[in-house]
Structure formats: structure tokens, C-alpha cells
Amino acid sequence: TARKQVSQSMLALKYLWDLPSDHIMTEQNIKVAHGLLMANAISEEEPMNAGSYRTKSCHATGTMGGKDFSPPEDIASSMERLVASLANSTASGATAAKxxxxxxAIHPFSNGNGRLARFLVAWMMRSAGMPFPISIGQGKSARKHWLKAVTRNDSNRGLDWLETLILQSCLNRWINFFLQVNMQLGVEEETISSGCSFLDLFAVCMRPFST
Structure with a gap:
């Protein structure tokens, strides 16, 4: 049910969010998060083996149609290299996008890859200093923007759109935070930070997440 999906999504995100900020992500962490996200899920009347890499070939359909994902025999080695690359990278929007x-592109699990990817982005931005979980691709319209940003790179147009989408999600989260603070304190927008404009304030807030 929808309620169960929301509950399991929260468990997966909480698991990742509760990892130490300086934690080095492992394949096991990713498998555990997927296990929480897709526990007891069934696809085509068969269990989905939550937390385990897929064993069948996978081909994109719909918006991402025409794309073949990594063959099952290559998933373990591809994921090992991908996770290892994080240990040698500085947390940033560019790193999260890549x-x-x-x-x-690997698509290591039979289902839930998109949701898990967005949760992993939230964890990476936390490592970059973001104090709140960010929401990317939630809802039909937002998901369409997410898929468009992802598939743009398939046309050799780079990851700029995807990085921008991630940073925009961080910015939106900050905007919501400061608006809530304003409402609770009754502070006028112009008086925040000794007259600092919202744009200036957000520019300062976003510096740790830009490249």
C-alpha cells in the first residue's frame, strides 16, 4: 500500500541519515538501505529479493527507454568501483550527480533504484554539510524533472542539469526552513541577518555544496 511504501522509504532514509557524517559508504550500507526500502515487495507475483543485487538482465522503458543497464555478472564489480570512488571524492553537488x-546506469537492484539513488544523494549532501534531508523527484512533476536531468547525460550533454537539480533541492529546503523560522518568530524578511537579503543569505548557505 501507499502508506507502507512511505513507511519503508522513511526507514531507508533514516538508516542512511543516521550514519556518521564522516562515514565511508559501503556496498553493505546500500544493500541494507534497499532491504528496508523494498522489504516484502513483490513484482510480477515474485519476491523482489530486497537488499540483493539483481540476477536478471534489465532494460529501461518509458522516459529512459532504449537504455541497457549493466548485465548481472558485472554488477558486483561495478558497484565495488562506484563505492570506492566515493572514498576519493569530496562531497559536493557534482559528486552526488555523478x-x-x-x-x-548500473541499476544494481530489480526495483527501487531511483528512490534509493535519491536517498543516497540526500546522504551525500549531508556529508557536504546539509543539515536537512532533501527531497528530489517526489511527485509526478518532480520525478519528471529528475528523469529529464538523468537522461540528459545519455545525450552527452553533461551532468549540469542533474547537479543543478540537486543544488536547487538544497536551496528549496533552506528556503522552507527560513520561512518557517520567520513564521514562528514573526521576523520580517528584510530584517534577517542584519538586513541581508534572502538571495545573499542563500548564496552564503549554498557555498559548501557548490563546486
């Missing part, structure tokens, strides 16, 4: 794109 990781999520490559993760989706």
Missing part, C-alpha cells in the same frame, strides 16, 4: 547517474 554518483547517482552511475548508480542508475
Amino acid at each position: 554518483f547517482s547517474y552511475n548508480f542508475l
Whole structure:
């Protein structure tokens, strides 16, 4: 049910969010998160083996149609290299964009890859200093933007759109935070930070997440 999906999504995100900020992500962490996300899920009347890499070939349909994902025999080695690349990278929007794109290109699980990729992006931005979980691709319209940003790289147009989408999600989260603070304190927008404009304030807030 929808309620169960939301509950399991929250468990998966909480698991990743509760990892130490300086934690080095492992394949086991990713498998555990997927296990929480897809526990007891069934596809085509068969269990989905939550938390385990897929054993069958996978081909994209719909918006991502025409794309073949990594063959099952290559998934373990591809994921090992992908996770290892994080240990040698600085947490940033660019790193999150590159990781999520490559993760989706591998498509290590039979289902739930998109949701898990977005949760992993939230974890990576936390490592970059983001104090709140960010929401990417939630809802039909937002998901359409997410898929468009991901598939743009398939046309050799780079990851700029995907990185921008991630940073925009961080910005939106900050905007919501400051608006809530304003409402609770009754502070006028112009008086925040000794007259600092919202754009200036957000520019300062976003510096740790840009490249």
C-alpha cells in the first residue's frame, strides 16, 4: 500500500541519515538501505529479493527507454568501483550527480533504484554539510524533472542539469526552513541577518555544496 511504501522509504532514509557524517559508504550500507526500502515487495507475483543485487538482465522503458543497464555478472564489480570512488571524492553537488547517474546506469537492484539513488544523494549532501534531508523527484512533476536531468547525460550533454537539480533541492529546503523560522518568530524578511537579503543569505548557505 501507499502508506507502507512511505513507511519503508522513511526507514531507508533514516538508516542512511543516521550514519556518521564522516562515514565511508559501503556496498553493505546500500544493500541494507534497499532491504528496508523494498522489504516484502513483490513484482510480477515474485519476491523482489530486497537488499540483493539483481540476477536478471534489465532494460529501461518509458522516459529512459532504449537504455541497457549493466548485465548481472558485472554488477558486483561495478558497484565495488562506484563505492570506492566515493572514498576519493569530496562531497559536493557534482559528486552526488555523478554518483547517482552511475548508480542508475548500473541499476544494481530489480526495483527501487531511483528512490534509493535519491536517498543516497540526500546522504551525500549531508556529508557536504546539509543539515536537512532533501527531497528530489517526489511527485509526478518532480520525478519528471529528475528523469529529464538523468537522461540528459545519455545525450552527452553533461551532468549540469542533474547537479543543478540537486543544488536547487538544497536551496528549496533552506528556503522552507527560513520561512518557517520567520513564521514562528514573526521576523520580517528584510530584517534577517542584519538586513541581508534572502538571495545573499542563500548564496552564503549554498557555498559548501557548490563546486
